[in-house]
Amino acid sequence: MTVLFADVVHSMDIAAAVGAERLREIMTELVERSAAVVQRYGGMLSQFTGDGIMAVFGAPVALEDHAVRACLAALGIQEECALLAAEVSDRDRIDLALRVGLNSGQVIAGEIGSVALGYTTIGEQVGMAQRMESVAPPGGVMLSESTARLVDGSAVLGEPEMVRIKGAEEPVAALRLLGMGERHPGVGRAESTLVGRRWEMSAVEGLLDRAIDGHGAVVGVVGPPGIGKSRLVRELSAMASARGVEVFTTFCESHTSQVPFHTVARLSRAAFGVEGLDGQTARDRVRDRVPDADPEDVQLLDDLLGIADPNTALPPIDPDARRRRLTAVVNAASLARENPVVFVVEDAHWIDDVSESMLVDFLMVIPQTPSLVLVSYRPEYEGALTRVHWAQTIALAPLSDSDTATLITELLGPDPSVGALGQTIAERAAGNPFFAEEIVRDLAERGVLRGNRSAYLSTVDAAEVTVPATVQATIAARIDRLNPKAKRTLSAAAVIGAKFSRDLLEMLGIDPVLEDLVGGELIDQLRFTRQPEYVFHHPLIRMVAYESQLKSDRAELHRRLAAAIEARRPASADENAALIAEHLEAAGDLHAAYGWHMRAGAWARNRDIVAAWLSWERARRVVDTLPADDPHRAAMRIAPCTMLCANAWRVHVDVAGDRFDELRELCIAAGDKASLAIGTAALVIEHVYQARTSEASQLASEAMALIESVGDPTLTVALSCTAIRAKASNAEWCDVLGWSQRVIDLADGDPSKGNFIFGSPLALAFTTRAIARYCLGRPGWRDDLRHGLAMARSADPMTYATVVGYVYFFGIPFGVLRPDDRAVNTIEDALRIAERSGDDFALAVTQQTLGFALVHRSAPERDRAQKLLAEVGEAFLRQGCLLGELPLVNVYLARERARRGDRDEAIPPMRATADHLFREGRLLAWGIPATGVLVETLLDRGTESDVAEAEAAIERLATAPDDEGLVTREIWLLRLRALLARAQGDEAYKQLRDRYRAMATSLGFEGHMKWAEAMP
């Protein structure tokens, strides 16, 4: 049995504050409410101690699960006390709080059943319960070790605390009860005996055994509705629980398949044990679970779990970095797990995209952990979870005829009068156990079957009985027979979801009638607290209940539900925006739905770019369904279309084509130049990333003209970085110089002006002006570089990392800057920042910058450079992005090959790259260092034809048309001509070398100075 002891905190002070009379009133109220809770869980209120309560569970009547019941009661009593406390704090200005302690122990056999169970008999147990109570925090529940042991598995407990208690020498363990898991013994559904499924069960059991041994697995359980997926999963879960393995279950639902993070957040909440905990307790628990994790990572985890502290802002981390880091923490937590676990994801055919892709990432480490992951889905699902190539799949076939017969006999009972009916049912059910069950329920409700489950009689001739043709029709017939109130309850519940609570139904204006529904096994009760929770017995019942109601009624329920979701947790409105939008859309409230989709997009933008993208897409589609004469239609359409264009590169979608054309038409019609400017800037970046350099350059000019015509300096400052990037890629340094200057003038010293795309446009403008200046041989670039870096350092980390990238990305290959230790350390810093906070592209570009620096250093570092460059090169190709950067990456990789002695293999790709850049008209951009490396390598090999080829390559670079006077080309030409002269044994070598040295020194190009010095 388990003893519960509860006591009011500081009751003397309360008495002093409100008087003994009022205290008695309050206590009477508290005791009455607590007594009702104790009774609900089958306990006995055994004593009222004046300012406390004592109750006993499991005596005098034996109850197998006394400890679980006592825990539920303890939480229920605290719930009641909190409600009462709110009332008395308004009226009496006092804080009412209870401490509760629990302890379990044996009862002397003879005493069981005796009515007068004396205090002395259980005195020892009471003493310990009282001690536990004394160390509980106000509002908390403490369990002794004996109780904790009995509820392990169904309760959420804190870490054991060693506490000193009066009268005991040694400290004893006490554990805080934080919450109760959802399914506890004695709750759930009446199930028939499992038939068949022998090999399926032994297969998953085998995998469970392996998982317990540390070799985890992922199993897909596939089959049509009603075939027994959930049943198989429940059987396995029960088996796992019996072996002390924890089981975490979550399910996907049809109406949340477009609500990002829905499933992954629920599953993670279960796995981290924070379901039902208040914010602070939940956060503490997460920190216990990942004690060594980076604090920022833990903050991201809080946000994913929906338990973030509302007073702390989300750290500025790009969604890509967020995903990398969350995957790393979650996977580290999985790998650190010592106790075996089973994770269940039910009905994955309804999983949302974000959860799906995150789960795939989380599954990667499962084979190295003691975990078994079961994913159930219908055959039509073909998503990413089915493509985890090492996962096992179990396809559930219909039950065999004999198994079906066994099941039906169990459902109907042995009476000969039902024999023929059984045959009819078996034929119709065709091996689908759920169908068989529903037919039996239908027949019982129709009076064809009389009596009780497993003991039916029939008075009707089987030949005259008609059975509905499908399981849906059977369910529909059963729902039809419900009384109007129960039917209305079921309809409203179907709108809410698979799981629902009484209070939410009430918020929808329903007067819930649930007993009939539970009795008819249309729904099952999950929680027996003050706010009971229910779940549909099967998703098909929910679906039929949803679809069989009048559209207009349903729409009204959706509208009320949207309002209720917002009202229940106003602080989480952004987080729930996608769900609210979903309901409003189903309600036909299109303007409101549009607003919530946009809000969901804004919320997701910093969390998952695909999620944000989907929200904008849906907002756009909502606009499509508005009447053509809606006056807001055009304006409403522009906003999502602009966001879709602006973020297309992030999700690897093309802007060029329909997407951009649509935006342009809308903007022109509406006279919205700003949105068109944003869309055009996005298309410029797409051209750059796709290596369509001359298109990018041309469009950049148009974009700048458009941006300027808007006449908004902030917008100009914000967007010009895209145009500048395009011009830099095409080596049009005069434009880069002019536009950088424009940003510097407009920003007028304000580093954060126009910072909605990039943290400090001004810092970047100084850097790009520096690059333009040195390319054109103008003075002042050194100060610009210093200035830009200093400004970036005091902006946000990613701005700093990006500016560092710009500085060295161009500076080192052009020979302007030297890849010395300081440079390498700075880039390494930037790389660390990009890894922590940057998007995948920023990370790749920073890796590339480091690679460019390291290829110019000594052998061991060059090995690392080679690895880095090979990686980013592959990533660019895979993502079809940043292709414009590939040529130089390939040239440096080829040179590493040559340096390893494989010159013959290395030269052809170098030559091909230089030719390619020439054909593309990009010889004056990456073509300069590319030609440089080709010529150096050819001269190194030094055959006659190599020397001739080198000379031709130099000539080609020298004659490339340019009206800007690029000194970066001039100095490279001087270097290459000197090297050529030396190879040809030409007298002119020394003079050329000296001129090269002099030019490098006078320009202050440190890279060239070093190279020149090294020339003999």
Ligand SMILES: Nc1ncnc2c1ncn2[C@@H]1O[C@H](COP(=O)(O)OP(=O)(O)O)[C@@H](O)[C@H]1O
């Ligand atoms: N092998 C079986 N033996 C007995 N009953 C079964 C069996 N498989 C399924 N059932 C019962 O059939 C009903 C539907 O099964 P369920 O697992 O919910 O189907 P699914 O998840 O595939 O839609 C449940 O009530 C379940 O207990």
Ligand SMILES: [Mg+2]
């Ligand atoms: Mg199921």
